[in-house]
Amino acid sequence: MIAIAMVNRKGGVGKTTLTLALADFLNAIHGFRILVVDMDPQSNASLTMLGEKRWVKCDQDCKTVADIFAEVQKNGSIPAGFGKALVISGIERVKGVSGTLSLIPCTPRLQQIEEELMEGDAAWRYVMGSPYFLLHAALSKDVFPSFDFVLIDCPPALGVATLNALTAANGYIMPTIADHVSTIGVSQLDGRIRDHSKGIRREIKRYGTIVNRFKSATILHRTILAEMRAKPEFQPVWDIIVPDTVKAEEAYAKHEEILTLRGRYGQESHIYFQALGQLAEEFIRRVS
Ligand SMILES: Nc1ncnc2c1ncn2[C@@H]1O[C@H](COP(=O)(O)OP(=O)(O)OP(=O)(O)O)[C@@H](O)[C@H]1O
Numbered sequence: 001m002i003a004i005a006m007v008n009r010k011g012g013v014g015k016t017t018l019t020l021a022l023a024d025f026l027n028a029i030h031g032f033r034i035l036v037v038d039m040d041p042q043s044n045a046s047l048t049m050l051g052e053k054r055w056v057k058c059d060q061d062c063k064t065v066a067d068i069f070a071e072v073q074k075n076g077s078i079p080a081g082f083g084k085a086l087v088i089s090g091i092e093r094v095k096g097v098s099g100t101l102s103l104i105p106c107t108p109r110l111q112q113i114e115e116e117l118m119e120g121d122a123a124w125r126y127v128m129g130s131p132y133f134l135l136h137a138a139l140s141k142d143v144f145p146s147f148d149f150v151l152i153d154c155p156p157a158l159g160v161a162t163l164n165a166l167t168a169a170n171g172y173i174m175p176t177i178a179d180h181v182s183t184i185g186v187s188q189l190d191g192r193i194r195d196h197s198k199g200i201r202r203e204i205k206r207y208g209t210i211v212n213r214f215k216s217a218t219i220l221h222r223t224i225l226a227e228m229r230a231k232p233e234f235q236p237v238w239d240i241i242v243p244d245t246v247k248a249e250e251a252y253a254k255h256e257e258i259l260t261l262r263g264r265y266g267q268e269s270h271i272y273f274q275a276l277g278q279l280a281e282e283f284i285r286r287v288s
């Protein structure tokens with residue numbers, strides 16, 4: 001089992017899109033058992049994987065990742081089996097492939113719970129020690145070993161949720177766009193993750209940067225890609241560069257349907273389908 005956090009403080013760079021595409025390709029083509037953990041209060045991955053009705057039900061039943069934090073706040077610890085009960089197994093997104101794609105959903109409630117966790121000197125701290133080990137405590141032994149890969153979709157911030165994801169993960173991948181704004185603050189982000197790694201005394205591996213939404217005809221994109229390839233905080237920049245294509249938006253629009261991979265991501269000859277296929281192969285090479 002290897003757990004990867006998808007991290008970037010910048011929003012809209014494709015963290016969620018690439019998490020779901022990797023989950024689909026790694027699962028449907030390579031047969032890996034995949035767990036997606038949604039750590040973003042926006043809950044885009046949950047909504048996409050479950051559809052609105054099922055997702056709302058999970059929220060109402062308190063079966064979300066936020067309820068790990070809520071449980072600790074309320075009772076000071078995480079009971080045995082708590083994490084396991086949050087996993088929704090057998091999600092069918094790709095036609096004919098079922099049983100091996102799972103999700104722990106998120107909820108907008110996570111935002112408030114996150115804020116409350118950092119307030120004051122709550123009693124739970126004396127038991128759990130740190131607010132950054134809660135996800136790890138709930139899932140690492142109980143849940144993660146049942147999967148080949150765990151993909152943790154993070155919010156566009158380096159708050160408690162993302163720091164929990166980084167603590168529970170073996171390392172992180174940074175999806176980005178090759179535009180100027182998206183490259184600002186990456187060295188600071190990298191530095192803060194190094195500090196966090198020292199603070200928790202666990203290695204958090206930097207698995208590198210995936211460039212998404214690339215417009216090869218744009219000189220600016222090509223210039224910035226070359227700059228990224230020279231800067232240490234982006235290393236390694238993955239070989240596959242995911243093109244900007246309307247297919248990505250279309251795939252999202254069809255999220256409630258169960259389709260073949262081709263139905264969702266385009267024919268095998270389509271640049272998006274090919275890029276995602278290569279992305280999954282590079283993921284296996286770099287992460288395993
Ligand atoms: N390769 C692509 N080509 C075109 N559009 C894309 C591509 N990848 C993602 N998008 C679109 O970009 C938008 C943002 O993507 P996404 O939600 O995955 O970003 P995010 O990093 O998860 O954002 P947030 O930080 O807000 O969670 C979405 O509308 C998505 O459809």
Ligand SMILES: [Mg+2]
Nearest residue numbers: 015016040044
């Ligand atoms: Mg997202």
